[in-house]
Amino acid sequence: MRLQLLILVVGAALAIGPSPWALAQNQAARRLVFQPPPDYPEVAKKLSIGGGVKLLATVAPSGRIRSLKAIGGHPLLVVAAMDRVKHWRYEVGPKQTTEIIELKSARPSSNE
Numbered sequence: 619m620r621l622q623l624l625i626l627v628v629g630a631a632l633a634i635g636p637s638p639w640a641l642a643q644n645q646a647a648r649r650l651v652f653q654p655p656p657d658y659p660e661v662a663k664k665l666s667i668g669g670g671v672k673l674l675a676t677v678a679p680s681g682r683i684r685s686l687k688a689i690g691g692h693p694l695l696v697v698a699a700m701d702r703v704k705h706w707r708y709e710v711g712p713k714q715t716t717e718i719i720e721l722k723s724a725r726p727s728s729n730e
Contacts, residue, residue: 647715648677648708656702656721662694671699673719681708695723 662668671691676684683704688696699721708717 648711651709652707656699659694659698667692668723670722671695675717677708677715681710
C-alpha cells in the first residue's frame, strides 16, 4: 500500500512539475537547503530513456558538494544529474558527510 502511494505521489509530481526528475528518497544525514532539479537531456527524451540515477556525494562542512560519484543509472542521465547535483547545498554541519542521492525519472515521450 505504501509503495503504491509513493508511486502515485511521485507520478503526480512528475506529471505537474517542470522537471521529470524526483528525489527518490531523502534519508540524508543533512537536510537539503538548495536543490535545483536536473535538466532532462534532449537525447534521452528522443530515445525515450528513463530510469533512476544513484550518486554518492561527499558534502563539506560548509554544505557544498565536495565530490560526486555515479553508482548507478544510464550514462546520459548520470551526466545530467551530476551536472546539476554538484550545485546542491546542504545545511552547514560540524563535519564532512557522505550522502546517497537517488533520483528517479519517468520515461518521457519524445513529443514533449
